[in-house]
Amino acid sequence: MLNWLSQVAAVTWLNLRTIGQRRGASLAAVVGVAGVVAVFVTVLSIAEGFRRTMTTGASPDTAIVLRSGTDSEMMSGIVRDQARIIAEAPGVRRAAAGPVASSELYVVVDVPKRSTGTDANVPLRGVQPAAFDVRDRIRIVQGRRFEPGRNEVIVGKAAAAEFAGLDLGSRLHWGENQWTVVGIFAADGGLAESEIWCDVGVLQPAYRRGNTFQSVYAKLESPAAFDRFKDALTTDPRLDVKVLRESDYYAEQSRTLYAIITGLGTTIAILMGVGAVFGALNTMYTAVASRMREIATLRALGFNTGPVVISVLAESLALALIGGAAGAAIAYLAFNGYQAATMNWSSFSQVAFAFAVTPRLLVQGIVYALLMGLVGGLFPAIRAARLPVATALREL
Amino acid sequence: MKFFPLVWSNLKRKKLRTAFTLLSIVFAFILFGYLVAIRTAFTAGIEVSGADRMMVTHKVSIIQPLPFSYRDRIAQVPGVKTVSFMNWFGGIYQDPKNFFGQMSVDTGTFLDLYPEYVLSPEQKKAWLADRQGAIVGRVTAQRFGWKIGDKIPIQATIYRHPGGSNLWTFNLSGIYDGVQKATDTSNFYFHYDYLNEGTGGKLGIVGWYIIKIADPARSGDVAKRVDALFANSPAETKTQTEKAMAQSFANQVGSIGTIITAILAAVFFTLLLVAGNTMAQSVRERTGELAVLKTLGFSRGQVLGLVLAESCLLALLGGGLGIAVAWGLITALGDPTHGQLPVFYFPGPYITLGAVLAVLLGLVTGALPAVQAMRLRIVDALRRV
Numbered sequence: 001m002l003n004w005l006s007q008v009a010a011v012t013w014l015n016l017r018t019i020g021q022r023r024g025a026s027l028a029a030v031v032g033v034a035g036v037v038a039v040f041v042t043v044l045s046i047a048e049g050f051r052r053t054m055t056t057g058a059s060p061d062t063a064i065v066l067r068s069g070t071d072s073e074m075m076s077g078i079v080r081d082q083a084r085i086i087a088e089a090p091g092v093r094r095a096a097a098g099p100v101a102s103s104e105l106y107v108v109v110d111v112p113k114r115s116t117g118t119d120a121n122v123p124l125r126g127v128q129p130a131a132f133d134v135r136d137r138i139r140i141v142q143g144r145r146f147e148p149g150r151n152e153v154i155v156g157k158a159a160a161a162e163f164a165g166l167d168l169g170s171r172l173h174w175g176e177n178q179w180t181v182v183g184i185f186a187a188d189g190g191l192a193e194s195e196i197w198c199d200v201g202v203l204q205p206a207y208r209r210g211n212t213f214q215s216v217y218a219k220l221e222s223p224a225a226f227d228r229f230k231d232a233l234t235t236d237p238r239l240d241v242k243v244l245r246e247s248d249y250y251a252e253q254s255r256t257l258y259a260i261i262t263g264l265g266t267t268i269a270i271l272m273g274v275g276a277v278f279g280a281l282n283t284m285y286t287a288v289a290s291r292m293r294e295i296a297t298l299r300a301l302g303f304n305t306g307p308v309v310i311s312v313l314a315e316s317l318a319l320a321l322i323g324g325a326a327g328a329a330i331a332y333l334a335f336n337g338y339q340a341a342t343m344n345w346s347s348f349s350q351v352a353f354a355f356a357v358t359p360r361l362l363v364q365g366i367v368y369a370l371l372m373g374l375v376g377g378l379f380p381a382i383r384a385a386r387l388p389v390a391t392a393l394r395e396l
Numbered sequence: 397m398k399f400f401p402l403v404w405s406n407l408k409r410k411k412l413r414t415a416f417t418l419l420s421i422v423f424a425f426i427l428f429g430y431l432v433a434i435r436t437a438f439t440a441g442i443e444v445s446g447a448d449r450m451m452v453t454h455k456v457s458i459i460q461p462l463p464f465s466y467r468d469r470i471a472q473v474p475g476v477k478t479v480s481f482m483n484w485f486g487g488i489y490q491d492p493k494n495f496f497g498q499m500s501v502d503t504g505t506f507l508d509l510y511p512e513y514v515l516s517p518e519q520k521k522a523w524l525a526d527r528q529g530a531i532v533g534r535v536t537a538q539r540f541g542w543k544i545g546d547k548i549p550i551q552a553t554i555y556r557h558p559g560g561s562n563l564w565t566f567n568l569s570g571i572y573d574g575v576q577k578a579t580d581t582s583n584f585y586f587h588y589d590y591l592n593e594g595t596g597g598k599l600g601i602v603g604w605y606i607i608k609i610a611d612p613a614r615s616g617d618v619a620k621r622v623d624a625l626f627a628n629s630p631a632e633t634k635t636q637t638e639k640a641m642a643q644s645f646a647n648q649v650g651s652i653g654t655i656i657t658a659i660l661a662a663v664f665f666t667l668l669l670v671a672g673n674t675m676a677q678s679v680r681e682r683t684g685e686l687a688v689l690k691t692l693g694f695s696r697g698q699v700l701g702l703v704l705a706e707s708c709l710l711a712l713l714g715g716g717l718g719i720a721v722a723w724g725l726i727t728a729l730g731d732p733t734h735g736q737l738p739v740f741y742f743p744g745p746y747i748t749l750g751a752v753l754a755v756l757l758g759l760v761t762g763a764l765p766a767v768q769a770m771r772l773r774i775v776d777a778l779r780r781v
Binding site for chain 1: 412413416417419420421423424426427430431434455456457458459460486488492493495551552553554560562630631632634640643644647648649650655659662663665666667669670671672673674676677
């Protein structure tokens with residue numbers, strides 16, 4: 001056994017040390033694998049970043065109430081009396097100022113994108129004062145909060161960066177109303193950073209919504225209080241609503257786009273991967289061919305086929321590992337945190353998000369590289385092992 | 397052409413290596429086919445938009461409705477030929493995942509305004525005669541297996557009947573086709589009158605107006621005149637060409653085109669290195685033979701041509717095969733996202749681009765070894781053997 005291991009070590013070391021002599025072919029294989037891994041990791045980081053933005057800050061102890069039969073705030077409608085019943089329902093956390101619940105209006109306004117100058121749908125959310133307690137991650141980073149009753153808005157950090165004219169102090173004209181940006185807020189990178197907020201009491205008349213809202217966000221006493229809260233509302237004959245955990249609601253909204261990007265990205269990566277494996281196969285066949293005499297000599301000296309197979313595989317895996325690590329590093333350095341915006345079809349509005357190259361994606365990329373190395377090395381390794389000693393020694 | 401057998405037998409010399417190189421090129425071009433189809437799916441709306449159509453939306457956002465009374469006022473603007481309107485319905489067919497666009501339209505003007513929708517005369521007649529009638533595009537009809545005469549139940553999310561129920565039933569009067577492959581045939585259109593009646597008859601609003609203009613070159617003037625009509629009113633308008641609207645919508649989805657082009661470039665660069673290296677190697681191994689050819693009287697140009705012919709042949713074979721397979725897969729399997737993309741096909745003109753890329757690949761990968769072969773001095777080469 002020890003002898004076998006030392007054989008493996010000797011042949012593998014010989015192979016790895018001589019990679020330098022086959023620099024061109026080895027480099028081609030490394031670049032091929034690196035390209036595949038870089039694209040694979042980057043595309044998946046788009047999906048990951050989008051999902052992270054959609055779900056950060058959506059907590060299981062916050063409930064969102066919509067009219068039944070709708071699946072987004074945009075389509076929903078709740079009148080004032082119903083909103084009051086919902087806020088007073090059992091399970092809602094209470095503070096000195098009353099229940100920690102906010103009845104809200106959700107509309108979109110056209111704001112030009114900085115990058116293209118074309119109009120985009122930016123969400124404008126009217127909230128009640130308790131909204132800042134319901135979503136406890138909101139922090140004002142510049143300026144101040146809007147004052148109730150005034151035409152003032154605060155803008156999410158991501159929206160201010162992505163769209164033009166939303167800087168602190170800007171004046172905005174939407175319809176007959178003029179608004180002033182009095183603050184910029186952060187929300188730990190969550191979805192709220194793509195939104196503009198104002199006092200719902202000002203938004204209702206501006207949008208002729210009378211006394212209606214579209215959703216109620218309620219902070220619960222605990223995540224476990226959700227069922228009690230939900231049962232109370234759905235059995236109340238005065239209401240016709242559906243109740244969701246905020247975390248489920250946003251996870252559902254991100255599901256479609258996540259599935260599309262992940263599906264397309266994986267398809268692209270598999271096709272590219274197959275192409276790169278053929279490149280790796282060529283490299284390894286060449287490596288074996290150029291060493292036919294050495295391999296035959298070792299076999300004639302009494303080396304087993306096992307160590308020969310392992311040594312070829314080790315070389316191929318080493319090249320793949322270098323390629324995979326390089327590809328993952330490129331993806332991380334070039335795209336981690338890359339800012340982009342897209343349409344969230346469920347709410348018909350823009351979501352600004354950052355590509356997220358997570359450690360899990362890096363590991364996946366390197367595992368994929370090793371898989372390519374394994375396939376690319378296996379067949380050449382078998383050929384090396386099967387080489388008839390006499391024929392090989394006669395070559396050249 | 398007489399050297400073809402020589403080029404061919406050079407390719408056959410190491411069958412395995414040639415096969416692997418060929419296959420990596422084939423896979424790259426399959427990928428090319430898919431990327432082109434995806435890109436087209438995202439931009440088709442801009443390319444096929446009607447040049448003589450403009451959209452009038454609420455200035456603040458398209459989700460804000462416009463008064464019904466605007467129709468007659470817009471119609472009087474000089475340069476406007478026809479005014480039509482639509483309203484987004486946004487209902488759910490069985491499950492929210494089965495999303496497709498549903499619009500109530502002005503049936504009197506709709507089909508004249510959208511000549512790209514092809515509907516047979518009988519179906520058109522049936523649709524106009526039935527207030528509850530609806531027409532749907534081929535893609536959506538196939539997706540759900542609908543036939544003419546079917547009753548389609550849709551749960552409304554916005555518009556409820558006065559009694560509170562949100563179930564709307566439509567009779568499928570017709571299935572339209574697109575005049576081009578790039579025409580989006582996923583939408584469902586029904587009578588605005590049915591929507592108005594079903595909500596109590598006092599709707600009074602529409603989602604947006606579509607106007608047909610006499611002269612596309614004067615769209616800027618028309619837009620100014622229309623918007624001036626409603627300036628300083630509670631519902632100000634924004635008028636723009638359908639193309640501008642489609643463009644800003646595509647921009648909202650994101651820079652998909654840029655990202656995909658970047659991926660394409662990455663793929664081709666990678667492929668170039670992998671395939672080019674193999675080709676260069678196979679020429680290096682034949683230094684002796686090339687010297688013999690030169691001894692036999694082959695000119696420098698002929699040697700250059702031989703090597704380039706070999707690399708181009710390989711690239712074209714791989715490229716052609718790859719595009720053919722991609723075309724076959726796209727046609728046979730269709731949209732990989734199952735209906736999330738409005739159109740999905742391989743656009744013909746891109747075959748030329750594919751061929752150009754294949755020739756470029758052949759030239760670039762063959763160039764270095766070919767030049768080396770051309771410059772080869774017979775004495776040096778023969779001495780090396």
